[in-house]
Structure formats: structure tokens, C-alpha cells
Amino acid sequence: MHDSPRQHPRITSEELKYIEDALHEHGSNADRSLKLPVRNIFTSLPVWAIILASVGNNWGLAIFLAQLPTYMKNILGFSIKQNGFLSALPFLLRYVGAILWSSLGDWLTMHRYLSIRASRRLFSVLALWGPAVMVLGVSFSGCNWQATVALICLALFCNGAVTASIIVNHTDIAPNFSGTLFGIDNTFSSIVSFVAPVVVGVMTDGKQTLGQWQKVFWICVPMYAFTEVFYLAFSSGSVQPWNDRVKASAEQELSAENAERRELVTLRD
Structure with missing residues (x-):
């Protein structure tokens, strides 16, 4: 880890320029010492769209992670050896899907075939409604293990598209506070991650x-x-007005300091 992109020993000049230009456009690191716009964040529908989508995603993911081996053992009748491989296979496909969907999403937005908002929504449909359809199929596949395993693999392959939609959407709407937004989002998601297996x-x-x-x-x-x-209704791909509050606050502070200096000069005169 390094304190800044410029200090990284292996960063390319193109990547460094891209990051620094983005920071300059949406607020420098120095601005980040200002107060977090808490009220704006928790009253923002695009923020809640991301949070709720993450909650839905993590509910299903937690069940697959924690309960899939149990289901395969007790319902499908797999041995522990078979169970280990078949339980891991869907998550391997989710990893492959994450790479493919993210690359496709970048390509579509870079060549302007889709706006950022449209791209996030498209891949969120794939990431959440795809598994919903597959899970519905699993519930009716009975003890047909071939169909069940195939549907679960497809569900998590589709779910890999979450990396091209919900996970990166924090940076789209508030690059200055994306880390904080991800932390808030992950808090809600983590609660669901231990509630779902309990249920x-x-x-x-x-x-x-x-x-x-x-x-x-x-x-x-x-x-x-x-x-x-909810995500489709209220998500956004644009930087929210309160993201640039850091700039406005900094400018207000500078104006206030300049006013004080002018007043002191006036008094001295």
C-alpha cells in the first residue's frame, strides 16, 4: 500500500494522470478533511438504491455460500468429496463472470454504446434478476442434481455482473465519498450475510x-x-450535487478568511 498514486513504484504515467485528473475534477485529497455530508447521504435515493440492491444480492449470496453444501449433501445426496468440488464450481464461475461482465461494461461505456447509468442498470438486472430466475428453477428441479447444479452455476455466473453495476456505482455518484459509501453499504450487507443463514x-x-x-x-x-x-427506479450514474459540497465548503472558508483579512486591513487603516 502507498499513501498516494504518485508514490506507487509501478504505476504508469497514463494511469497516474487519469487518477489525478479525476481527483482534481471532483475534489482533491485536501478537501476530504471537511465534514461528511451525512444528511445528504442518508436522504439520497441513489445511495439507498445501492444499499438495497446490495442487501438483496448478499441475501442470496449468503445462502449459496453457507447453505449450498448442506443442500447438496442432504437433498441431492452427494458425498463430501463430490460436494466440495460442486460447491466450489459456482463460485469459480462467478469469478469468471465478474471479469467478463466488467470488461464488457467498460467496453460498452468507453465506446458510448451505453451511458454509465444504462450500463449499471443493465448489469444489475443480470446480477439480481438472473439468479432470481435460476433459483426459481432450482426450487422446481427436485432431486435432479444435473439440472440443479447447472442452474446454480448459471445463477452465480450471472451474479458476477454485480462488479459491473452495484459495486462500482458508489464511485459514479460520489467519487469524493465512495469509500465511506462502500463502508455504509457493506455494513447493511454484512448484517444480511449473517441473518440469512440463521433464517x-x-x-x-x-x-x-x-x-x-x-x-x-x-x-x-x-x-x-x-x-x-428499487435500484432500477432510483439508481443514478451521475455525480450527485452534494459530492462537490467539499469544494463549496472550501471556497466558503476561503471567502470567510479573505473577508476577515479585509476587515482587519480596514480597521488598521
Whole structure:
């Protein structure tokens, strides 16, 4: 880790220029010492769109992470050895999907085929509604392990598109506060990440049946679907006005200092 891009020993001149130009356009590091616009952040619909979409995403992801091996063992009847590989396969495909969808998203916006807002919305649909459709299919696939594994793999491959949409949207709307926004977003998402497995545990404790697991998957569908609807309605790809409040505050402070100096000069005269 390095304190600034300029101090990084392997950064290219093109990348350094890109970062410094962006910082200059949206506020320098010196401006970041000013107060965080808390009220603006928590009353911003684009911020809440990201938070709720992350909540829906993490609900499904937590169930896949924590409960998929249990489902494969108790419902599909896999041995531990088979279970280990097949439980890991969907997440490998999610990693591959993240690279592919992100590259495609960058290409579409760079060549101006899509605006940033349209690109984020397109890939958020893929990341949330894609798994919703696949999970619905899983709930009706019964004990057909080939269909179940294929649908789960497709669900997480589609979910990789979250890196081209929700995860980067903080930087789109507030580059000066993107780290803080990600922290707030991740707090809500982390709460969901431990609540979801608890809910599944309660629902399936002593009831490892296909019917109970269908209910688990049915809960995932509205979580994915409704949070994505909110994201589509209120997300943004533009820098929010309160992001540049740091500039305005700095200019106000400078104006106030200049006014004080002029007043002192007047008094002396």
C-alpha cells in the first residue's frame, strides 16, 4: 500500500494522470478533511438504491455460500468429496463472470454504446434478476442434481455482473465519498450475510426436506426481484450535487478568511 498514486513504484504515467485528473475534477485529497455530508447521504435515493440492491444480492449470496453444501449433501445426496468440488464450481464461475461482465461494461461505456447509468442498470438486472430466475428453477428441479447444479452455476455466473453495476456505482455518484459509501453499504450487507443463514437454519432444522428447501429458495426470489426494482427506479450514474459540497465548503472558508483579512486591513487603516 502507498499513501498516494504518485508514490506507487509501478504505476504508469497514463494511469497516474487519469487518477489525478479525476481527483482534481471532483475534489482533491485536501478537501476530504471537511465534514461528511451525512444528511445528504442518508436522504439520497441513489445511495439507498445501492444499499438495497446490495442487501438483496448478499441475501442470496449468503445462502449459496453457507447453505449450498448442506443442500447438496442432504437433498441431492452427494458425498463430501463430490460436494466440495460442486460447491466450489459456482463460485469459480462467478469469478469468471465478474471479469467478463466488467470488461464488457467498460467496453460498452468507453465506446458510448451505453451511458454509465444504462450500463449499471443493465448489469444489475443480470446480477439480481438472473439468479432470481435460476433459483426459481432450482426450487422446481427436485432431486435432479444435473439440472440443479447447472442452474446454480448459471445463477452465480450471472451474479458476477454485480462488479459491473452495484459495486462500482458508489464511485459514479460520489467519487469524493465512495469509500465511506462502500463502508455504509457493506455494513447493511454484512448484517444480511449473517441473518440469512440463521433464517435458513431455523427453517431447515430437523426438516431437511425438499419442501422446506423450496421455501428457502422462494424467499430468495422476492429479495432479488424487489430490491432490483428499487435500484432500477432510483439508481443514478451521475455525480450527485452534494459530492462537490467539499469544494463549496472550501471556497466558503476561503471567502470567510479573505473577508476577515479585509476587515482587519480596514480597521488598521
